[in-house]
Amino acid sequence: MKSQWIKIAVALITLGMTLQLNAQQKVDKQLVVKESGIVWGMTWLPNGDMLMTLRKGLLKRVNKTSGEVQIIEGLPKIATGGQGGLLDIILHPNYADNGWLYFSYAKRDTKGHKSTAIMRAKLKGNQLVEQQDIYVAQAYSNSGAHFGSRLAFDNQGYLYFSIGDRGQRDLNPQNLSRDGGKVYRLHDDGRIPKDNPFVNQQGVKQATYSYGHRNPQGMIKHPSSGAIWTHEHGPRGGDEVNIIKSGENYGWPVISYGINYSGTRFTDLTEKEGMLQPLWYWDPSIAPSGMTFVTGNKYPQWQGKLLVGSLKFGQLVMLTLNGDKVTKQDIAVDDLVRVRNVTQAPDGYVYVALDGQGVFKLVPTSL
Template identity: 55%
Template sequence: MKQSISFLFLVSLLFISCGEKQKEVAKVTPAPFNQLKAVKTTKEITKDQENYKAELVVGGIDIPWGMTWLPDGSMLVTERLGVLYHVKDGKKTIILNVPEVFARNQGGLLDIAAHPNYKENGWIYITYSLVKKNEKGSHTALIRAKLEGNELTSIEKLYEGSPNVKTAHHFGSRIVFDDGYVYFTIGDRGKRDENPQDITKDGGKVYRLHEDGRIPDDNPFVGQKDAKEAIFSFGHRNPQGMAMNPRTQQIWVHEHGPRGGDEINPITKAVNYGWPVITYGINYSGTTITDETAREGMQQPLYYWVPSIAPSGMAFVTSDVYPDLKGNLVVGSLKFQYLELLTLTPDEKVAKREKLLDGIGRVRSVRQGPDGYIYVGIDGEGVFRMVSKVSQKKSQEKPKNTADTDSNMSEATAITFMKRSEASAKEKEESFKRGEAVYNNVCVQCHLAKGEGVAKVYPPLAGSDWLTDKVVESIHSVKYGLKGEILVNGVKYRGIMSPLGLSDKQVADVMNYTSTSWGNETENFYTEEAVSKVQKEKK
């Protein structure tokens, strides 16, 4: 038993440090490309531009990952947990016959895009994390379907990533059309030393298909032994933003990087973008990923953010609705909870950063609608439209949040927790080790290796009065998520914590780990039975 526990401990340590020795670079002939000069973030943005505000379009959507429009002006919005909404005049209708999704951590129902000629062919394209009944793990898949009434029909699976991966990280995914092709992204699936540099495995790639799912004959790796022939470019981490540059007609993606090192990359066929062999980022734990930021045959980013903004969603502004923003790029920030405006020069370089919609919440998705307005999907809220403060006399203001766990916690006094003194040494040791593994797999990205959190963004767990004094609230937030303002050690934090998809046993284990780590102390020993009693109250 001691050997197996030691092994698990070593595995968890390796996971968090992610190892510093990289696997071999893909054995492919480097494609010719014009090497970019990487430009780091300009000075920190401290003030909102203050010319725009958010107008609520539809609320009550927990994680609005993707959105698209139908010819009548109505919207389709994906909710990551697996629900597809048809939104018309601010009212939501659930669409039936949506494929079952692997809704754990970062997996679920992802991007959605109506075909450019939807009026003629009726096709809707969707990416999601696939559930396969007879196989463990999951991967990202692309389907197309038609909408008849309130139901998806004529569903065709166009692509399915493989081999399956048991982690619940880095699925991507975004969809873009161009001249008869459909492009989509799949993240490295948490297997950074295996997938991004291996063209025989899916993950860490941008893909290109014909709109019916056929592989284009001129895709770069067609005919190569064992290659995934849909690959268009490789060496990516987790592209969660993709858009067509209207001036150059080149697809741009942004990489949701590690700790620091988020990138913007214009995409060129067959090019290796370097992850994880080269990067400007480090592990969430603070350890080094690689000492290389450049290598021959690998493309540099056009732009990179340090510190990371945790980008998600991206759009080029082409509309006359925003004459002062037209021709520039907007990117959502999950971490800092604003929309970032990147002013571009005539030669497509980033010249300036500005903050829009500061404090709106975790920006998950960004699209320019057919009406010319920029729409943003906000975790825990729904979809908003960005409007000018000058041109709009009145707007539906985003409701002020207070700490909201969908419960008044009235059950707090009804739950009795087992005392640590009542648990055996073996029970405590095994739960601690399991909880450590869960923490390193799910929690470390935000709260960091030593539970220190990120100042003003992610509250600390080390020495946290919230964790020790608000036990039921802590359990509830891990099970069901948390949104709004909370007070931790006298500091206000306002944001969104999404449901983590953990079992009651995993929640108990991670509570036992965090409550007794980094100087924290508790007399409680958390069990699966006790955690199961913390319920999500109906409003």
């Protein structure tokens, strides 16, 4: 009788292990393009070719069929160094009709100080033409930190972008008259939307859509609601996931779940009236970079979930959602190096950019 119970217990344990394994999505990491630098942004042209930005100031095109890599000419002067350089890239939702692509980059003024700029341009062969700066943040600093910067279009065709606090946490994020530490919203040609939240206030940056941010390096449109989701770096602890809402204050640096890198505190507050709480936060920090919602049927175990890259741990972190709430997190892929970006491409596959290695496609495998 005892041996029978042992067999049943073993069977139950084995079943539990099987269920646990079946809850995971196994993937192979297939190299798309090898790159020793930092691939910051990725987007795909209608013919399937990939455009990728390198933070050191290069824009490259990867042929879908041959894998041949070509350099795109015609970039503006880009201020590289520190966390600055050529950053995110995105296509206009109607790219097939109008040909506009958008990218963010670090721009230097006449004094050598750097800020974040947003440019749109068109691609003629492998040459950028019709370049137009549609926003240049007046957040110039000699700091090499906290440029942001991610880009996203919403369902109405508005362009959103993030600019970090430029390392000036006590000057920029809470001051509506200053750029930096904010998420912005523009028309696709750079005009200020009439219903932006601060458009009728004197002396404010009227492109501002939300404020009180530290350094958002993840931004994505929710596939169902159309809302703009972001994540941002905290200091030592306090990385956040947020839904961006018009005119709202997200608290940095008045409230935070993090502390200084030295271990000292810069605030004793984690909440305050009039400041939004994050949907989710990490303590300790994971150093998030890049994010994507998983849709389609390529990854049954990941469908409907949010993937976030971790620079610090070299992982893909998976957040399970219930509406606008994050209910839990899991590690979707481990044993990577610094994950700079993660995005689901038009072909339905998830691609990750790893610092110093290049871009990889995650291909599901059978369990």
